[in-house]
Amino acid sequence: MADELSKVFAALADPTRRDIVARLASGDATVTQLAAPYEVSVQAISKHLRVLEDAGLVTKTKEAQRRPVHLEAEVFDLMTKWIERYRQQAEQRYQRLDAVLAELTEENEGKGQAS
Amino acid sequence: MADELSKVFAALADPTRRDIVARLASGDATVTQLAAPYEVSVQAISKHLRVLEDAGLVTKTKEAQRRPVHLEAEVFDLMTKWIERYRQQAEQRYQRLDAVLAELTEENEGKGQAS
């Protein structure tokens, strides 16, 4: 796949992966610990983790046979920045429209017309 | 597909769709206007717009033959809330770890050990 942002959004588009992120937010966990709550195979969860890792949302470290998974918070900033940029612009436009509508209402105030 | 959040993330996982969102942030546009910059067919863009619409990121209105597309800012809040929840938790844990490490360093200060 292509750019960082696409990978991050794609990774979080899956409910299972969002769930995993949610659990990692309260502490690191190994692959089998993460796989336990789900009905799917451990391999499937391993694949999910690789997607999260490729997106930079998560890192794996070695500890004997275990691979504790750790949530990386920094990548969230990338998303937040992207979102905020366009959310704010859209909201400003919305408020500008509000202002225009308010003006139009004022102008028509004496004319008794409010289509 | 399933839940709202999954649809929103999936919609924004595509660079073309993020690009469309970016352009819509500075004003509404018709389907052909939105399709113009890209090499793909108008139908492809129409599909992209339906994905964005299903995710609630965008609305279409009728205006003669044209279908002006409008960016809906509210849905971004859903994402922002989800992201912020886990980002903050992860950051807090990180800072707590920092504090623990600082304590450990202090304790070892007189012993000349700094592995």
Added chain:
DNA sequence: ACGCTTGTCAACCTCTTGGTTGAGTACGAA
């Protein structure tokens, strides 16, 4: 009434995704 513009629907193709099972590696415990 006719044609042009705008947009969607439908069928099709290819690549990706999320899942499976089976085998293999790496390591600690006995």
Added chain:
DNA sequence: TTCGTACTCAACCAAGAGGTTGACAAGCGT
């Protein structure tokens, strides 16, 4: 050294995503 645990790799499969082309509907302008 042998066994069990933890995890990954590889091959495979069904379903979905993004693209194409072709046909069609809906409106405006002449």
